[in-house]
Amino acid sequence: xxxxxxxxxxxxxxxxxxxxxxxxxxxxxxxxxxxxxxxxxxxxxxxxxxxxxxxxxxxxxxxxxxxxxxxxxxxxxxxxxxxxxxxxxxxxxxxxxxxxxxxxxxxxxxxxxxxxxxxxxxxxxxxxxxxxxxxxxxxxxxxxxxxxxxxxxxxxxxxxxxxxxxxxxxxxxxxxxxxxxxxxxxxxxxxxxxxxxxxxxxxxxxxxxxxxxxxxxxxxxxxxxxxxxxxxxxxxxxxxxxxxxxxxxxxxxxxxxxxxxxxxxxxxxxxxxxxxxxxxxxxxxxxxxxxxxxxxxxxxxxxxxxxxxxxxxxxxxxxxxxxxxxxxxxxxxxxxxxxxxxxxxxxxxxxxxxxxxxxxxxxxxxxxxxxxxxxxxxxxxxxxxxxxxxxxxxxxxxxxxxxxxxxxxxxxxxxxxxxxxxxxxxxxxxxxxxxxxxxxxxxxxxxxxxxxxxxxxxxxxxxxxxxxxxxxxxxxxxxxxxxxxxxxxxxxxxxxxxxxxxxxxxxx
Amino acid sequence: xxxxxxxxxxxxxxxxxxxxxxxxxxxxxxxxxxxxxxxxxxxxxxxxxxxxxxxxxxxxxxxxxxxxxxxxxxxxxxxxxxxxxxxxxxxxxxxxxxxxxxxxxxxxxxxxxxxxxxxxxxxxxxxxxxxxxxxxxxxxxxxxxxxxxxxxxxxxxxxxxxxxxxxxxxxxxxxxxxxxxxxxxxxxxxxxxxxxxxxxxxxxxxxxxxxxxxxxxxxxxxxxxxxxxxxxxxxxxxxxxxxxxxxxxxxxxxxxxxxxxxxxxxxxxxxxxxxxxxxxxxxxxxxxxxxxxxxxxxxxxxxxxxxxxxxxxxxxx
Numbered sequence: 084x085x086x087x088x089x090x091x092x093x094x095x096x097x098x099x100x101x102x103x104x105x106x107x108x109x110x111x112x113x114x115x116x117x118x119x120x121x122x123x124x125x126x127x128x129x130x131x132x133x134x135x136x137x138x139x140x141x142x143x144x145x146x147x148x149x150x151x152x153x154x155x156x157x158x159x160x161x162x163x164x165x166x167x168x169x170x171x172x173x174x175x176x177x178x179x180x181x182x183x184x185x186x187x188x189x190x191x192x193x194x195x196x197x198x199x200x201x202x203x204x205x206x207x208x209x210x211x212x213x214x215x216x217x218x219x220x221x222x223x224x225x226x227x228x229x230x231x232x233x234x235x236x237x238x239x240x241x242x243x244x245x246x247x248x249x250x251x252x253x254x255x256x257x258x259x260x261x262x263x264x265x266x267x268x269x270x271x272x273x274x275x276x277x278x279x280x281x282x283x284x285x286x287x288x289x290x291x292x293x294x295x296x297x298x299x300x301x302x303x304x305x306x307x308x309x310x311x312x313x314x315x316x317x318x319x320x321x322x323x324x325x326x327x328x329x330x331x332x333x334x335x336x337x338x339x340x341x342x343x344x345x346x347x348x349x350x351x352x353x354x355x356x357x358x359x360x361x362x363x364x365x366x367x368x369x370x371x372x373x374x375x376x377x378x379x380x381x382x383x384x385x386x387x388x389x390x391x392x393x394x395x396x397x398x399x400x401x402x403x404x405x406x407x408x409x410x411x412x413x414x415x416x417x418x419x420x421x422x423x424x425x426x427x428x429x430x431x432x433x434x435x436x437x438x439x440x441x442x443x444x445x446x447x448x449x450x451x452x453x454x455x456x457x458x459x460x461x462x463x464x465x466x467x468x469x470x471x472x473x474x475x476x477x478x479x480x481x482x483x484x485x486x487x488x489x490x491x492x493x494x495x496x497x498x499x500x501x502x503x504x505x506x507x508x509x510x511x512x513x514x515x516x517x518x519x520x521x522x523x524x525x526x527x528x529x530x531x532x533x534x535x536x537x538x539x540x541x542x543x544x545x546x547x548x549x550x551x552x553x554x555x556x557x558x559x560x561x562x563x564x565x566x567x568x569x570x571x572x573x574x575x576x577x578x579x580x581x582x583x584x585x586x587x588x589x590x591x
Numbered sequence: 592x593x594x595x596x597x598x599x600x601x602x603x604x605x606x607x608x609x610x611x612x613x614x615x616x617x618x619x620x621x622x623x624x625x626x627x628x629x630x631x632x633x634x635x636x637x638x639x640x641x642x643x644x645x646x647x648x649x650x651x652x653x654x655x656x657x658x659x660x661x662x663x664x665x666x667x668x669x670x671x672x673x674x675x676x677x678x679x680x681x682x683x684x685x686x687x688x689x690x691x692x693x694x695x696x697x698x699x700x701x702x703x704x705x706x707x708x709x710x711x712x713x714x715x716x717x718x719x720x721x722x723x724x725x726x727x728x729x730x731x732x733x734x735x736x737x738x739x740x741x742x743x744x745x746x747x748x749x750x751x752x753x754x755x756x757x758x759x760x761x762x763x764x765x766x767x768x769x770x771x772x773x774x775x776x777x778x779x780x781x782x783x784x785x786x787x788x789x790x791x792x793x794x795x796x797x798x799x800x801x802x803x804x805x806x807x808x809x810x811x812x813x814x815x816x817x818x819x820x821x822x823x824x825x826x827x828x829x830x831x832x833x834x835x836x837x838x839x840x841x842x843x844x845x846x847x848x849x850x851x852x853x854x855x856x857x858x859x860x861x862x863x864x865x866x867x868x869x870x871x872x873x874x875x876x877x878x879x880x881x882x883x884x885x886x887x888x889x890x891x892x893x894x895x896x897x898x899x900x901x902x903x904x905x906x907x908x
Contacts, residue, residue, distance in 0.1 A: 419606075426610050428880040430846065434865050434873070435617045518734050525736055526846060528865055543736060547851065550740060551748045561737045568732040 118503070125581040132577025135570040142567050146385055149378030150536075154358060157379055157536030161360075161370040163245070163348055166553035167238050169365040175237070180363065183210055184238040188231045192295040197236070199297065200243040200286050202305060203270065204347050208241035209234055239360055243286040244270055245348050248341045251318055257346075258322035260354055267323050268354055270345045271309035271332040272316075278308050285345055310336070317342030367556040368545045376537045377563050383535035387447075388516040391454045392509050398455065399462025400505060404493050406463065407470025414467070425460045432456055433523055447534045450523070454516060465508060469501030507582045510575035514568050521564060539564050596893055603885045607878075614877045615656060616649045618870050624670050632675030636668055643667070667871035672863055678871045682860065682879075689849065689856030691763045692772055696779040697837055704784040705830060708791025713818070715796055723788060730785040739778040739851045747774055756853040775852040779845060783837060790833055794826035828899045832891040839887040 116124075127133060150156075170182030189197070201207035214233040219226050249257065261268055275282035279291050289305040290298040300306050309332040317335040325332070335344040352360050364373035402421075406414045433453040440449035473479065474497055482496050523529045524540030531538050539560050546557035623645070626633045644655050659665040666678045673681050711723040730738070747755045758771040798804065799822050807817040849858035857876070864872035 423606050423609050426606050426881055426885055427614070428877065428884060430861070430865070431614060431877045431880065435614065438621055438868075439617065514732065521734055522736070522847060525734075526850060526862060528862075543740075547736075547740065550744060554744055557740050557744075561740060565729075565733040565737055568734065569729055572728065572732040 122503075122578075122581040126577055129577045129580065132573050132581075135573035135577070138566060139570040139574055142381065142563070142570065143385060146378050146381035150375060150382055153372070153375040153378065154356075154361070155372040155375040157371070157376065157532075159356070159370075159372065159375075161352070161366065163242065163370070164239070164352075164360060164362070164366050165370045166368055166549050166556055167362065167366045168553070168555055169363055170237070170239050171361045171363055172359045173361075181210060182237040182239045183235050184241070185213065185233065185235050186241075187233045188216075189234055190229070190231050194232060195289075195295075195297040196284070196286055197234070197241075199289055199305060200241065203286075203288055204240070204243055204349070206237075206240040206349065208236045208238075208243070210237055211235050239349060242348050244288075244345045245351075246285050246343055247346050247351070248338055248343050249335075250341050254318060254335065254342050254344070257354065258320065261322045265323065266350050266353060267325065268346050268350045269320070269322065269334050270347060271307075271325055271328065271334055272336050272343075272345055273308055274310045274312065274315075274336075277310065288345075307332075309333070317344075364559040365553070365555045367542060368549055368553075371537065371542075373542070373556065373559050376542055377539065377560055379536040380539040380542055380560070381563065381567065383531065383538055384517045384520055385513075387451070387520060388513045391451060391458060391516045392512045394451075394455050395458040395462055395512065396505065396509055399459035400466050400498070402459060403463035403466025404470060404498060407467040408474055408489065408493050408497070410471075421460045421463060424457050427457065429453075429457065429519060430523075430528065433528055437529060445534065446529060446531055450520075450529050450531070454519070458512075458516070462505065462508070462512070465505060466498075466501055469504060470497055473497045473500050503582045507575070507579045510578045511572065514571035514575065517564075517571070518568065592896060595896070599889055599893060603889050607882060607885055610881050611878055612653055614881075615653050615874065618874055618877075619645075619649055619652055621868075621870065624868060624870070626670065627674070630674065632668075635675060636670055639668060666875045669869055669872055671869040672867050672872065673869075678875050681872065682857070682875055685855060685857050685860045687763060688757070688854050689858060692775050692779065692848075692854055692856065695772060695776045696783060699776065700780040700783040701787065701834060701837070703780075704787025705791050707784070708788040709795060709823070711788065711792045712795035712799065715799075720792075724792070727785045727788045727792075730781050731789065734847075735778060735782055735845065736847050736851060738781055739775075739848060742774050742778050743851070746777075757855070775848050775854060778848050778852070787830070787833070791826060791830055794829050795822060798822045798825045828895070831898055832894040835894050836887045836891045839883055839890055 168182050168184050169180050171180040175181035197209055201209070211234075212232050213235055216231045216233075218229050218231070220229055221227075257268060260266075271288070273288050277290070278287050279293070279295070281287055288308060290308045292298050297305050307327070311331045311333060313331070313333055315336050316333040317337040320334040322334075324330070324334075335342040337343075349360070362372050362374065364377065367373055367376065402417065406417045433450065436449045436453040436456075437446070440452060444452075470493075479492060479496055482492055487496070521538070521540035521543070524531055524538045525544045526540075527544060530541070532541055542560040543557060543564070546553070546560060550557050623640075626636055642655075643659070644652050647655075656667075659667075664679065666682075669676050669678050669681060707723055711720045714720050743755065746752050753773050754771045756771070757775065758765075758768045762768060799818070804817055804822060807821050808814070812820070846858040846862055848854070849856045850862055853859075857879070860872060861876040861880075863869070864876060
C-alpha cells in the first residue's frame with residue numbers, strides 16, 4: 084500500500100484536459116420540465132386516476148352528445164310505455180335489449196291471450212317460458228291437471244292492441260298514412276257480445292269457450308270473432324285489410340261525434356313518432372326515455388356544477404386574499420361573517436332562496452344563489468391559508484420595497500403561488516356540488532324539470548316509487564351518478580396529489 | 592381552558608342568534624298561508640298572529656318570538672300540516688324515531704369503521720388495504736340515496752329479509768321494530784363507517800411511520816404493544832372528537848334516509864314543512880339544525896383540547 088502511495092509520477096506524463104478548448108458552461112442536456120408538465124407526469128403514474136379520467140371523459144361526452152343526437156327530447160313522454168324495460172328493435176334480434184319483463188303464474192286462459200296477440204299482430208310477445216308449474220285440482224269429481232307458467236315477455240309486444248277514439252278527420256288521416264306506408268295500425272273491431280261480454284280486454288279477437296279459453300276449429304286454429312255489423316260502423320273504411328278478411332269485417336264503431344277502433348299500439352307509435360320505440364335504458368314513470376333523460380340531467384348537472392365552482396372560486400379567492408393579506412381586525416371580521424353564513428344549514432338556504440327568489444329570477448338562478456351564498460367559504464379559507472404562508476416571504480418584501488400596490492402584491496405576486504392548490508381543489512368541489520344538487524332535486528325541494536328538462540335527482544325520485552316493479556328506472560340513473568361521482572373524486576384526488584409540491588420527486 | 596370554552600360557547604350563541612334572526616326575517620317576509628274559514632282553530636291562529644305582532648316591524652316580531660320562547664317555550668302553532676297544534680309538541684313526538692335510528696347506526700358503525708381503518712393501516716399496501724380503501728372511496732363518493740335504493744332492492748325485495756318501511760307505532764324496542772330499522776340503519780351507517788375508516792387509516796399510517804414508533808420497537812415492545820400503546824393513542828386524538836361530533840349529529844339525522852324509509856322523524860317533518868309551507872315548523876327545524884351544527888363543531892374543537900394537552904388553543908401558556 085505505502086509503495087503505491089509514494090510512487091512518483093514524472094511531470095511530463097501530465098497533460099491538460101482542455102488544452103486547446105475554451106472553458107464554458109455545459110449546455111443543459113435535458114429539457115427543462117415545467118411544474119405543470121411535472122404534475123402531468125406524476126398524474127399519469129396514478130393508474131386509477133387515469134382510468135377515472137377516461138371514464139369521466141366518456142360520461143361527459145355522453146352528457147354532451149346524447150341529448151343532441153337522440154331521437155327523443157325531454158317532451159317526448161309516451162303515455163302508454165310507462166316504466167317499460169330497455170328495448171331496441173335492432174338489438175332484440177340478438178337476444179338482449181328485448182324489453183324483457185317477467186310475468187308469473189299465467190294460466191291457460193292467459194296463455195291463449197298471449198298466443199292471440201302473436202297470431203293477430205304477428206309480434207310474438209313471449210320470449211321464453213321460465214317455469215312450468217303443475218297442479219292438480221278436483222273438477223266435477225275428477226282430478227284435472229292444471230298448468231301455470233312463469234313467462235318472460237317482451238313488454239312492448241305484450242301491449243298488443245288498445246282501444247282509441249278518433250275524430251273523423253284523424254281517423255281518415257290514419258287511414259291515409261296506412262295506405263302510404265303499408266303498416267297496419269287499425270285492426271278489425273270486436274263487439275264485446277261476441278266474446279262472452281268481455282269489454283275491458285282489447286286483445287281478445289277470437290271466439291271463446293265459456294271458461295275463457297280459445298275455441299279452436301278443426302285444424303286447431305283460432306276462430307275470428309270480428310264484428311260484421313256494418314250498421315254500427317263509424318265511417319267507411321278504405322284502407323289496409325287484415326289477411327283473411329272476407330270483406331265484411333268492420334274496422335271501427337260509432338261513438339258520439341267520433342269513432343272507436345282497435346289499434347296496434349306498436350305501429351300507432353310509429354305513426355305518431357316516425358320510428359319504432361327504441362329505449363336503450365327503458366322508460367321511467369313519466370314515459371321518458373331514460374337514455375336521453377340521463378344525458379339531459381347530467382348535462383345540466385355538469386354545467387351547473389362548473390358554473391358554481393367558477394363563481395365560488397372567484398369570490399372565495401378574492402375574499403380569502405383580502406383576509407390573508409390584511410390579517411388582523413379585517414381578517415377577524417370577515418372570518419366572523421363566514422362563520423355565520425356557514426352555520427346556516429344548506430337545506431334552509433335552498434328553501435328560503437326558492438321561496439323568495441324563484442318567482443322573480445327563476446328556479447335555476449335562485450338555486451345558483453343558494454350554492455354561492457355558502458359555497459365560497461371553503462375556497463376562501465384555502466386562499467387565506469396560502470396567503471399567510473407567502474405574504475411574509477422575501478419576494479413579497481422586495482416587491483413592496485419597489486413600491487408595488489396592495490392589489491398588485493396580492494394578485495400579481497402572492498396569488499399565483501396559491502393557484503395550483505386552488506385549481507386542484509376545484510376538481511373536488513364539482514362532485515360536491517353535483518351531490519348537493521342531486522340531493523335537493525331528489526328531495527323535491529327544488530324542481531328544475533321545466534328548465535333543465537329533467538335532472539338525475541328527479542329521475543331517481545321518480546324511479547323510487549316503482550323501485551320493485553321497474554328497478555331499471557332507478558338502476559341506470561344510479562349507475563350513472565355513482566360512476567360520475569366516483570370518477571370525479573378519483574380524478575380530483577389524483578390531481579391534488581399530482582399538483583401537491585410536497586410529494587414532488589418522492590416516487591421518482 | 593375554561594375561559595376558552597366559555598368564549599366559544601358565548602360566540603356560538605351569538606352566531607346562533609344572528610342566523611335565527613336572518614332566517615326569521617326571511618320567513619316572515621313570505622306571504623302568510625290562507626287559513627280554512629270554517630275551522631274553529633282559525634280564530635285561535637288569527638288571534639295568535641295578532642298577539643305575535645305580524646303587522647309590526649320585523650325586529651318587534653323577533654323580540655316577541657324570542658320572548659315567547661324564553662318565557663313559555665312556545666314556538667307557535669302549526670298553520671298548515673297539523674293545523675292548530677303546538678309546533679314544539681309535534682317536534683318532540685318526532686324526535687325518538689330519528690334518535691333511535693341514528694343511535695343504532697352510530698353504535699354499529701364506530702367499532703366497524705375504526706376496526707377496518709386500523710386493519711387497513713396495519714396491512715398497508717396489501718390487497719386487504721386496497722379493497723378497504725377502494726370500498727371506502729366508493730361509499731364516500733356515491734350519494735346515500737343510491738345505496739339506500741340498493742339496500743331496499745336487494746335486502747327488502749329480492750331476499751325479503753326486512754320489511755320495506757319502518758314499522759308503525761311508537762314501541763321502539765320490539766324485535767319487529769328492530770328488524771324494520773335494519774335497512775335505514777345500514778343506509779345511514781355506510782357513510783359513517785367510510786368516514787371513520789378514512790380518518791383512522793390516514794392518521795394511523797402517519798403515526799406508524801413516525802420515529803417514536805421505531806423507538807418503542809427498539810426498546811423491546813412487540814408490534815402489537817407498540818401499536819396499541821403508542822400509535823392508537825395518538826390517532827385517537829383525531830378520532831374521538833369525530834365520534835363526539837357524530838353523537839351530536841344523532842339528533843339531526845338524515846333528511847334523505849328518513850324520506851326513503853318512511854321514518855316518522857325530524858327530517859321527514861322538516862321536508863313536509865318545506866313542501867307544505869308550514870312556516871312555524873320550518874322555523875323550529877331551522878333553529879334546531881343550526882344549533883346542532885354549531886354544537887357539533889364546538890364539541891369537536893373543545894374535545895381536541897381535552898384529549899390532547901398539546902392543543903390548548905385558548906390557554907396562553
